[in-house]
Amino acid sequence: xxxxxNGIGNISPQETWDNSKFLxxxxxxxxxxxxxxxxxxxxxxxxxxxRRMSKIIxxxxxxxxxxxxxxNVENPGAIITGTGWGCWADTEKFLLAMIDQGEEQLAxxxxxxxxxxxxxxxIAITIKCHNYNxxxxxxxxxxxxxxxxxMMLCVEGNTNxxxxxxxxxxxxxxxxxxxxxxxxxxxxxxxxxxNDNQQGTIGGEASIAFIIDSNKGENSYASIDAMTTFxxxxxxxxxxxxxxxxxxxxxxxxxxxxxxxxxxNGDSLxxxxxxxxxxxxxxxAHTGFKHLCGQFDTSTAFGxxxxxxxxxxxxxxxxxxxxxxxxxxxxxxxxxxxxxxxYSLQILSKC
Amino acid sequence: MSTRVxxxxxxxxxxxxxxxEESYQSLVNSKKGIASMTRLExxxxxxxPIAEVNLTNEELANFANVKTLEGCSRxxxxxxxxxxxxxxxxxxxxxxxxxxxxxxxxxxxxxxxxTELHYRDFIDENGQGTHxxxxxxxxxxxxxxxxxxxxxxxxxxxxxxxACSSSANAILLGSxxxxxxxxDKVIVGGTDALCKFTVxxxxxxxxxxxxxTTPFSAHRKGLNLGEGAGFVVIESEESAKGKKIYSEVTxxxxxxxxxxxxxxxxxxxxxxxxxxxxxxxAGLQPTDIxxxxxxxxxxxxxxxxxxxxxxxxxxxNVPKVSSTKSYTGHTLGASGGIEAVYSNLAIDRxxxxxxxxxxxxxxxxxxxxxxxxxxxxxxxxxxxxxxxxGGNNSAVIFSKV
Numbered sequence: 240x241x242x243x244x245n246g247i248g249n250i251s252p253q254e255t256w257d258n259s260k261f262l263x264x265x266x267x268x269x270x271x272x273x274x275x276x277x278x279x280x281x282x283x284x285x286x287x288x289x290r291r292m293s294k295i296i297x298x299x300x301x302x303x304x305x306x307x308x309x310x311n312v313e314n315p316g317a318i319i320t321g322t323g324w325g326c327w328a329d330t331e332k333f334l335l336a337m338i339d340q341g342e343e344q345l346a347x348x349x350x351x352x353x354x355x356x357x358x359x360x361x362i363a364i365t366i367k368c369h370n371y372n373x374x375x376x377x378x379x380x381x382x383x384x385x386x387x388x389x390m391m392l393c394v395e396g397n398t399n400x401x402x403x404x405x406x407x408x409x410x411x412x413x414x415x416x417x418x419x420x421x422x423x424x425x426x427x428x429x430x431x432x433x434n435d436n437q438q439g440t441i442g443g444e445a446s447i448a449f450i451i452d453s454n455k456g457e458n459s460y461a462s463i464d465a466m467t468t469f470x471x472x473x474x475x476x477x478x479x480x481x482x483x484x485x486x487x488x489x490x491x492x493x494x495x496x497x498x499x500x501x502x503x504n505g506d507s508l509x510x511x512x513x514x515x516x517x518x519x520x521x522x523x524a525h526t527g528f529k530h531l532c533g534q535f536d537t538s539t540a541f542g543x544x545x546x547x548x549x550x551x552x553x554x555x556x557x558x559x560x561x562x563x564x565x566x567x568x569x570x571x572x573x574x575x576x577x578x579x580x581x582y583s584l585q586i587l588s589k590c
Numbered sequence: 591m592s593t594r595v596x597x598x599x600x601x602x603x604x605x606x607x608x609x610x611e612e613s614y615q616s617l618v619n620s621k622k623g624i625a626s627m628t629r630l631e632x633x634x635x636x637x638x639p640i641a642e643v644n645l646t647n648e649e650l651a652n653f654a655n656v657k658t659l660e661g662c663s664r665x666x667x668x669x670x671x672x673x674x675x676x677x678x679x680x681x682x683x684x685x686x687x688x689x690x691x692x693x694x695x696x697x698x699x700x701x702x703x704x705t706e707l708h709y710r711d712f713i714d715e716n717g718q719g720t721h722x723x724x725x726x727x728x729x730x731x732x733x734x735x736x737x738x739x740x741x742x743x744x745x746x747x748x749x750x751x752x753a754c755s756s757s758a759n760a761i762l763l764g765s766x767x768x769x770x771x772x773x774d775k776v777i778v779g780g781t782d783a784l785c786k787f788t789v790x791x792x793x794x795x796x797x798x799x800x801x802x803t804t805p806f807s808a809h810r811k812g813l814n815l816g817e818g819a820g821f822v823v824i825e826s827e828e829s830a831k832g833k834k835i836y837s838e839v840t841x842x843x844x845x846x847x848x849x850x851x852x853x854x855x856x857x858x859x860x861x862x863x864x865x866x867x868x869x870x871x872a873g874l875q876p877t878d879i880x881x882x883x884x885x886x887x888x889x890x891x892x893x894x895x896x897x898x899x900x901x902x903x904x905x906x907n908v909p910k911v912s913s914t915k916s917y918t919g920h921t922l923g924a925s926g927g928i929e930a931v932y933s934n935l936a937i938d939r940x941x942x943x944x945x946x947x948x949x950x951x952x953x954x955x956x957x958x959x960x961x962x963x964x965x966x967x968x969x970x971x972x973x974x975x976x977x978x979x980g981g982n983n984s985a986v987i988f989s990k991v
Contacts, residue, residue: 318846324729325751334702334709337790342633350791351852351979354698355730355751360980363846369863372846372982373759377749378731384748388763391770411713418712419725470744536729580735 240390241464243590244449244547245399245456246310248302250275251445251532251541256302258309261548262556265531267429271422272413272442273533278305284365291348292361293328295407298446299358300365303401307366309458310450315401317371318359319388321381323536325355328409358405358446371397379577380468382537386451386585387466393453403448404537413442421534423505432505432530433561440504443533447540449547459590461550461571463543465489466585475512478582482516482574485584496523497566498549500542500559502575504529509579516574517561524568525561539575539583546571546587553589595765595839596830597822597988599680601672601779602931604818604918605641608653609675614935617943618963622917624802624814632786634793637800641816641919642784643668656740661723663701664817666736668924669781672819673737676777680823681833692746692773693738694764695821696756696780698923700730703785733781746773751923753978754885755844756780757820758926761986762842764824774829779821779927788815788922795852797889803920805886805913806893806959807949813887816919820927822934836934840971841872841987852979853891858899860983861885865903865973868985876904878971879987881942883929884959885975886913887920896975897955909973910960912945926976930986933972937990941965 249255252273253266266276275298280289283301292300299320307315324330333349351357356374363372371392375384382404389402416422423439432441450456451463467485472478486492499520501513517525526549532541549555549568573585600610605623607613616623623641630640643650650667651659654674673693677683685691704724711717712725726732734749748763750756757780764776792798792815799811824839845867847860854860869876885896900908914932915921921928936942945959970990977983 323731331709333791334706334787337786338706338709342786342790345790345794347791347794350794353791354753354979356753356978356980356982357851359752360846360848360851360982363848363981364851367848369845369848369860371844372752372980373750373763373844374752374980375748376730376751377734377747378729381731391766391772394770395766414715415712415725418715418717418722468746470738470747536731 240394241462242390242393242451242453243455243462244460245452245458246306246450247460247544247547248305248448249544250278250298250302252276252443253531256305261552262558265558269426269428271426272408273429274408275444293326293352295326295328295405296352296358296361299405300362302446302448303362306448306450310456312399312450314366314368315399315450316397317392317400318362318368319373319385319402320359321375321385321404321537322355323378323381323406325376326353326357327407327412329353331411379536379581380583382540383466383468383583389451393451398452400451401448402451404540405446406444406535406537408442408444408535429530433503433527435505438506440506440534443535443538445532445541447544455590460547461587462590464586464588468583471580475515478512479515479519482584489586493519494522495570496520496572498524498526498555498568498571500526500528500546500571500573502529502542503527504534512576512579513574524555524564524566526555526559527561528559542573542575543585546573550587550589594827595768595824597836597839597934598825598830598833599676599823600836600931600934601675601679602820602928603643603668603671604921604928605643605816606917610931614939617917618941620944620946622946624919630784632789634789638789638798639802639814640784641814643817661727662736663727663733664703664783665697665700665781666733668783668819669695669733669737670740673777673821674741676821676823677741682775682823686742687744689745690774691743692767692776693734693743694748694760694776694778695734695737696750696760696923697730697733697782698751698753698756699782699785699788700733701728702787703783706785706787752982753980754922754925755976755978755982755984756923756926758976758984758986759844761930762844762984765839765842768824768826775823775825777821777823780924781819782817782921782923784815784817802947803888803916804947804949805888805916805945806897806952808952809949810888810893812889814919816921818918818921818928819924820931822930835991837937837988838991840989841868843867843871844984847981847983849981854895854977856895858895860981861896861899861977862902864983864985865899868987872987874971877907879909879973880969881936881972882909882911883933883972883974884911884913885977886915894954897952901956908957910942912943912960914943916946929974933974933988936972937969937988940967940969942967942969
């Protein structure tokens with residue numbers, strides 16, 4: 240099911256929307272949440288339309304358009320997005336109005352835009368794309384489900400498939416998830432994420448789109464050779480076994496992996512899983528990314544972006560390094576999980 | 591690649607029945623589930639009839655044999671009931687922990703029915719109580735995960751939210767996963783509970799009828815919302831060998847009309863596209879279709895758009911058409927799953943279900959929906975339509991084997 244990443248659009252808390260840059264400058268936060276750095280949207284969307292759009296819709300459309308341009312593709316063969324919480328700003332806007340106004344005098348716009356497939360629908364409307372269109376909303380593997388469907392479509396003969404993930408961290412969303420212990424109690428600098436012992440992590444958001452195809456494009460970043468997901472493994476040890484058998488089933492051994500990208504998020508319970516996996520790869524360069532984008536349901540997409548950029552630029556930015564090993568990346572393993580429930584593994588190669 | 595995909599199990603719960611058999615009896619006896627609101631506490635109680643499942647959450651939990659009700663949304667409970675019935679029907683209950691068996695559930699609201707009661711507390715740092723458990727069960731994916739956990743499933747799971755076409759897309763994706771050899775069996779469908787959020791949302795769009803919904807009628811006034819869940823078990827040819835087979839999933843298509851966020855085009859271009867594509871995938875001619883289970887929401891725009899698209903595909907030979915939303919109301923993310931169950935019952939029980947409450951023919955259309963039950967009729971191919979916000983259109987064809 241090998242596919243090539245032929246274009247990327249990444250709007251995140253770093254200046255990643257500019258594909259010519261690669262983390263030369265790093266943006267940090269000190270309030271336990273990283274919010275997106277926005278491009279100038281009127282370069283992508285007409286001002287009349289922009290007025291009615293919530294941030295996530297703007298980000299979704301702009302990231303898609305950046306990726307399409309990057310791949311030199313006008314009309315993708317399919318549009319498939321993943322999101323955990325969907326268009327939360329619009330959802331809670333309608334929800335709070337309904338609660339506070341006692342179900343009276345409600346305006347429809349926020350409701351219309353509250354459905355999780357608004358972004359994939361709006362991308363299609365913007366570029367007039369009538370092709371396959373879907374949205375997966377499966378918690379910590381929402382992006383992976385979109386990628387996997389895209390890879391299946393490529394096997395079926397579809398071309399230039401747009402896959403992606405988006406989530407937004409509104410003030411109320413951040414407060415609400417804080418109530419159930421998602422975030423660290425005391426504020427930390429995001430760049431200290433991996434050195435902090437408190438439970439919990441930091442919030443984040445992004446909208447990241449990839450154009451994938453069975454054939455290599457003129458601007459290809461990397462190939463995604465294989466991916467898999469698994470659910471609630473019996474133990475941390477079982478995770479390591481899953482990683483090793485995944486490599487084996489793809490004809491690889493531990494020594495073939497030059498760089499490993501793990502979803503460490505600074506939560507000790509969560510990170511012990513990654514740390515056990517990393518022990519199996521002592522020769523590889525270890526890298527992390529959630530200190531740059533935060534934790535959200537589709538944050539794996541940022542890990543995929545990081546792997547693809549490292550493979551294309553043949554470099555490992557110092558800010559992502561978790562150990563001192565330095566290698567020219569040719570094979571990267573991406574490992575992510577959310578709450579030790581939904582796990583995903585990806586293998587990317589230089590192309 | 592397995593080239594064929596078969597339906598081997600059915601499960602559903604809605605306002606017209608707590609299981610498949612009860613639903614079938616309601617369908618053939620023209621007994622609809624639309625009534626005044628009783629369970630839902632909404633300001634629109636007096637003038638917005640809906641189609642509720644007449645069981646409390648505790649009763650649903652007992653009925654579904656749910657182990658933990660803590661933080662369990664009504665959407666999950668409905669889903670557990672229907673998914674379990676489908677698994678039992680397909681005789682796969684004892685192998686559900688296999689990595690080769692998947693679950694794809696669609697939902698548009700997830701735990702919104704609980705969130706809307708407590709959201710001020712969720713975001714207020716002084717809010718306290720066990721209802722905060724519902725924060726973790728708001729997102730759509732949680733309902734699927736809970737269904738999987740209750741059924742003891744370990745393999746592939748996915749949740750789809752493409753609005754009202756969601757569970758048709760679950761059938762489509764599940765079929766493709768089987769054809770790719772990734773899974774042998776998949777429980778596919780959807781679940782949605784009624785909540786004030788959707789009642790008010792559709793009300794602001796002015797597409798909720800103040801009386802019983804009248805699909806494909808000239809003076810239709812919109813939809814009634816409903817709740818429920820519908821799942822079918824689909825299996826590869828190899829895996830289905832020797833089992834009772836309801837139908838084969840022969841055709842499917844999905845596309846985006848890319849016309850408007852919530853409205854379909856007046857000529858039904860998107861509906862035309864997916865019906866035509868689904869027929870091509872199935873290798874069937876329009877004349878092969880015996881029954882269309884229409885999307886038929888009874889909004890002014892949908893029925894005109896879908897009706898015109900049906901005429902464009904079928905010309906002067908429009909097969910029997912009905913919208914079973916006239917029984918169940920519009921169950922949103924569950925509708926494609928519930929209607930897939932009904933489509934399979936049409937084939938299996940040789941019955942075509944009527945379009946209830948029909949009044950006057952739409953002047954724009956040359957056909958009327960089927961208004962009486964037809965029994966003892968050979969139903970070889972059923973086309974099931976599902977269209978959603980975001981211009982998301984899907985069509986699925988089930989064929990007698």
